[in-house]
Amino acid sequence: MTASAPLPFVRLRPEAPLGLRAAACLALRAPVVGCAGCVSACAGGKLTLGVGGPALAEGCDGCGRCAAACPTGALRTPGFAVTPAPQAAAIELECWRVPAKASPRDSLRLPCLGGLSAARLLEICADAGKRPVRLLDRGFCTDCPNGGVADSHPAAAALSEAKRLLTAVGIPEALHPRLHAAPLPAAQRMAEPQGYAVEQRVDRRAFLGALSARTLAAADHVRPLGLAEADTTPAALRERALPEERTRLLAALRRLAPDAPLPAALFPSLRVGSACTDHRICVAACPTGALFSYERGEEGGIAFLAAACVACGACARLCPEEALTLAAAGNNLRPEQAQVITRFSRRHCPECGSEFTGEEDTCPACRRNHQFAQSAFGALFGNRSL
Ligand code: SF4
Ligand code: SF4
Known part of the structure; x- marks a missing residue:
């Protein structure tokens, strides 16, 4: 592609x-x-x-x-594209509100530990290899000016998701990322995080990471892994934003456990019933590019890439024919290959000459015109037909 x-x-x-x-x-x-x-x-x-x-x-x-x-x-947000130092015995993640001089040497300093997604954590684990990954809990989070989290750490949800996925691919618990209590006196917490400018002076690697991330789009090209070109049209995919975090997550799991199958629970499945009339409203609604239009010879329709689907449900909710059934964990056998889920013949409308797909005799626009004329006629002249 x-x-x-x-x-x-x-x-x-x-x-x-x-x-x-x-x-x-x-x-x-x-x-x-x-x-x-x-x-x-x-x-x-x-x-x-x-x-x-x-x-x-x-x-x-x-x-x-x-x-x-x-x-x-x-x-x-920039600042999270961090890479562990090769010489570090343990990978320690530190918040920018901790003074740099209080941080361990080679620690990975981030704007906030709560800004780590599960995908970022898995990437860091993959970079860490057999080294432990610790999120340093300084006891600052509960009344953090960014908004405290009373009953849990702000990274708790991402940690729990990362652990769930690591367990699913057989990574032993000892190598899971974890919170590590290392309290500091509250007086040491910076009122302002050591923001981008300060951080850039402190650490050249962090500076370069933040700088490249600050261009916001630079390293952001994402495409589905292993997408089979035969199943789809690159032109259609070029239009779509694909979920970067998703691609990161799958790539990290592959690096961590190359021989383990990716957890089936990650991949939704989508079924299309016979009520589908090829509106493609679902395609327009899909925020990730998991659903896209294809054309192949005399046929066209919709293809689905389970690896890009985040099970948001927008497609099924917006389908006026209620033709779609989404299962969040679909046990999809080929999640990284786009699958054709509807096929319609392409033909020319005998009335307006435009090309359309579907099994009807005329194109959707002409059918709508007929329906409108029919209802206007009915409103004016009662039940007599046109
Ligand atoms: S649930 Fe539907 S709209 Fe949402 S990402 Fe998956 S295919 Fe796209
Ligand atoms: S998809 Fe949801 S969480 Fe993401 S920016 Fe839009 S509203 Fe916010």
Whole structure:
């Protein structure tokens, strides 16, 4: 498949590091789904959702908790693309609110441990090899200015998901990432995180990582792994934003356990019933590119790539014919190969000459015109037919 340019992330405020890839946002693409994962994750209350999608108030310092919670990878904050130092005996992750001088040498410093997604954690574990991965818990989180988390650590959900996936591919518990209590006096917590500018001076590697991440789209080309070209059309895929976090997660699991099958529970399945009339509203709604149109010779229809599907349900919710059935853990046998799920013959409409797919005699536009004329005639002249 030809490499394609990624769709861009656009900053939600010029001075804030948070970027949105609007094409991937469920709130914009399929408001009916009611996604507000980012808003709930922003403990500082800086994010709201309006008709234009996520909106950001002043004061966001890029902790990344919203991005870690977003199911489609529509949000991004820089500062999380970290690589363990080869000489480090253990991989220790540290928050930017901890003074650099109090951090262990070679620790990986991040805007906030709560901004780590499960995919990022798995990537770090894959880089770590047999070395332990510890998230240093300094006891600062409960009353963090970014918004405290009273009953759990802000990284708890990502840690639990990472552990679940590592267990599923047979990685022993000793190699799972874990919280490591290493309290510091509360007075040492920085009122302002050692932000991007300070961090860049402190660590050249972090500087370069943050800099490249700050371009927001630069390293972001993502494509489904192992996509079989014969099953799809690259042109259709080029239009779509594919879920970066998903691709990261699958690649990390492969590196961690090359011989283990990827957990079936990661891959949804989608069935199409006979009620489908090829509207392709589902394709337009899909935020990840998991559903896309294809054309092949005299036929066309919809193809589905389970590896890109995040089971958001937008396609099934928006299908006017209720023709789609989604199973979140579909036990899909070939999740990384796009599968053709509808096939319609392509033909020319005898009335307007336009090309369409479907089993009807005329194209959808002409059928709608007929229906409109029929109902207008009925309204004017009662039940007499045209
Ligand atoms: S969590 Fe992601 S998909 Fe959902 S509303 Fe926020 S940006 Fe959009
Ligand atoms: S195929 Fe359906 S459920 Fe899967 S990501 Fe696309 S819209 Fe969501």
